[in-house]
Amino acid sequence: MVYINGTASLSPQNSLDYNKFLEGIIEYEKDFLQSIKPNYKEYMKPIAARRMSKTVKNGIICSQKALQEAKVDIPDAIIVGTGLGIVSDTEKFLENMLNNDEKFLTPTAFIQSTHNTVAAQIALKIKCHNYNFTYVNRGFSFESAVIDAIMHINEGKKNILIGGTDEMSEHYFHIIRKNGRWKKTKVKNTELLNYTTNGAICGEGVNFFVLSSEKKEDSYSEIKAINTFYKPENSEEINSKLQSFLNDADIKINDIDLVINGHTGNAAGDKIYDDFLQENFENKPALYYKHLTGEYQTANSFALWLGANILKTKIIPDFTRLNDKPISKVKNILIYNHYFNINHSFILLSQA
Amino acid sequence: MEDLTLKLKEQIIEALNLEDMEVDEIETDEPLFGEGLGLDSIDALELIVLLEKNYGIKIENPKDGQKIFYSIKTMAEYITEHKS
Numbered sequence: 338m339v340y341i342n343g344t345a346s347l348s349p350q351n352s353l354d355y356n357k358f359l360e361g362i363i364e365y366e367k368d369f370l371q372s373i374k375p376n377y378k379e380y381m382k383p384i385a386a387r388r389m390s391k392t393v394k395n396g397i398i399c400s401q402k403a404l405q406e407a408k409v410d411i412p413d414a415i416i417v418g419t420g421l422g423i424v425s426d427t428e429k430f431l432e433n434m435l436n437n438d439e440k441f442l443t444p445t446a447f448i449q450s451t452h453n454t455v456a457a458q459i460a461l462k463i464k465c466h467n468y469n470f471t472y473v474n475r476g477f478s479f480e481s482a483v484i485d486a487i488m489h490i491n492e493g494k495k496n497i498l499i500g501g502t503d504e505m506s507e508h509y510f511h512i513i514r515k516n517g518r519w520k521k522t523k524v525k526n527t528e529l530l531n532y533t534t535n536g537a538i539c540g541e542g543v544n545f546f547v548l549s550s551e552k553k554e555d556s557y558s559e560i561k562a563i564n565t566f567y568k569p570e571n572s573e574e575i576n577s578k579l580q581s582f583l584n585d586a587d588i589k590i591n592d593i594d595l596v597i598n599g600h601t602g603n604a605a606g607d608k609i610y611d612d613f614l615q616e617n618f619e620n621k622p623a624l625y626y627k628h629l630t631g632e633y634q635t636a637n638s639f640a641l642w643l644g645a646n647i648l649k650t651k652i653i654p655d656f657t658r659l660n661d662k663p664i665s666k667v668k669n670i671l672i673y674n675h676y677f678n679i680n681h682s683f684i685l686l687s688q689a
Numbered sequence: 690m691e692d693l694t695l696k697l698k699e700q701i702i703e704a705l706n707l708e709d710m711e712v713d714e715i716e717t718d719e720p721l722f723g724e725g726l727g728l729d730s731i732d733a734l735e736l737i738v739l740l741e742k743n744y745g746i747k748i749e750n751p752k753d754g755q756k757i758f759y760s761i762k763t764m765a766e767y768i769t770e771h772k773s
Contacts, residue, residue, distance in 0.1 A: 377709050383709040383710040384710075384727045384728075387705050387707050388731075441738045441741060441742045443735045444731060444734060445731060
C-alpha cells in the first residue's frame with residue numbers, strides 16, 4: 338500500500354495555498370504560463386539561494402512543505418522527475434559563451450544546469466544521504482519517479498519524497514513553438530477548450546509529494562496503480578490498455594467515480610481525451626487542469642496533486658469541471674494523461 | 690567613489706544572482722567573505738570575472754585577491770587605482 342501523506346505545489350495558480358486555489362482560477366492571456374513566484378525570503382536567505390534557479394528554489398520550498406506536512410524529517414529516498422531540468426541555467430552559460438566570445442566564463446550556471454540539481458539541493462538542505470535519483474524521461478519523467486518510489490516502498494522503505502519539476506524558458510519556448518507544439522498566438526487559459534487549432538498551451542510547475550507505506554488519519558489518498566505506455570496506435574489500443582490496467586488493479590470501470598484528463602487546447606491531442614471519455618466513461622464526471630498549469634513534461638504531477646487534494650477535501654473546484662455529469666461520491670479517481678500522444682499514463686488514486 | 694560602490698553592489702547582485710537582495714542590504718565596509726556577506730571560493734571566481742569584464746582589470750597574482758575582495762570599499766579603491 339502506498340499513501341500520499343504530504344503534498345505541495347507551485348504553479349501558475351495559487352496552489353501553494355490550497356484554500357486560495359479554491360477561491361478561483363487566475364486568468365492569463367499569454368504565450369506560456371509561468372509559476373507564481375513566492376516570496377523566497379520567507380523560505381531561504383538570499384545568499385543561500387544565489388546559486389539556485391527558479392525551479393531549484395521552488396523545488397526546495399515544495400519539498401520542505403510536503404515533508405513538514407507528512408511529519409518526515411529525512412525521507413528514505415528523494416526521487417525527482419524532470420523533462421527539461423534546469424534549462425534556464427543551461428541557456429545562461431551558453432548565452433555567456435556566445436556573448437563573450439567564450440571568455441569571462443564562470444562556473445555557477447554550468448554547475449547548476451544539470452538535471453539532478455533539484456534533488457541534489459534538497460538532499461544538501463536537509464542533509465539526506467539516502468537514495469537520490471532524477472528521472473529525465475521526457476513525458477514519462479514524473480511517472481518514472483512514482484514507479485521507482487512505489488518499488489522502494491514495496492521493498493520496505495517507509496517514506497519517499499518525490500517531485501515533478503519543469504520550468505519553461507523564453508528560448509526553449511520559441512524553439513519548440515517552431516515545430517508546432519505550442520499555439521502560435523497568445524492563449525487565454527480560461528477559454529482553452531474553445532480553441533480549435535493545433536498546438537497546446539505551454540506551462541510549467543513544481544509538485545512534490547511524500548509517499549509512505551503507512552496510512553495516517555490525514556493521508557490524502559492511496560496510489561493504487563500506475564502504468565505507462567508509449568505511442569499507442571489508436572483509441573482501441575488505449576482502451577485495451579485501460580482494461581488491462583483496471584484488471585491488474587482489481588477494479589471495475591464502474592468503480593471509477595471521476596476522471597482527470599489533460600486537455601491542452603491542442604485539437605489533435607484533445608480528441609484523444611474526448612474519445613477516451615466517450616468510449617469508456619460516457620456518464621462519468623471528468624475534470625481537466627492544464628488551463629491552470631499549461632502543458633509540460635511533468636504536468637501529470639499537478640494532476641496527482643489535484644486528485645489527492647480532491648480525495649482528501651472532497652472539494653472539486655468548479656473551474657476544473659470538464660462536463661456537468663453529477664458527482665455523487667469520489668472514492669476512486671483515474672488520471673489519464675498523454676504528452677503529445679507519445680507518452681501515455683494511467684494513475685489510479687483511491688480514498689485513503 | 691560613492692557612485693562606484695553603488696554600481697559595484699548592483700553588479701555583484703547581478704553577477705552572484707542575489708536577486709532577492711537590495712543594494713542597501715550590502716554594507717560597503719563589511720567583509721564579503723566569511724562572517725560578512727558569506728561568499729565563498731566560487732563567488733571569488735565570479736568577482737574576478739566581474740572585474741575583468743566590466744573594468745578591464747586582470748588580477749595577475751591570486752594572493753592579492755584576499756585584500757582586493759575584502760569588502761566593497763576595497764574593491765572600489767582597487768578599481769579606482771587600476772582602471773585602464
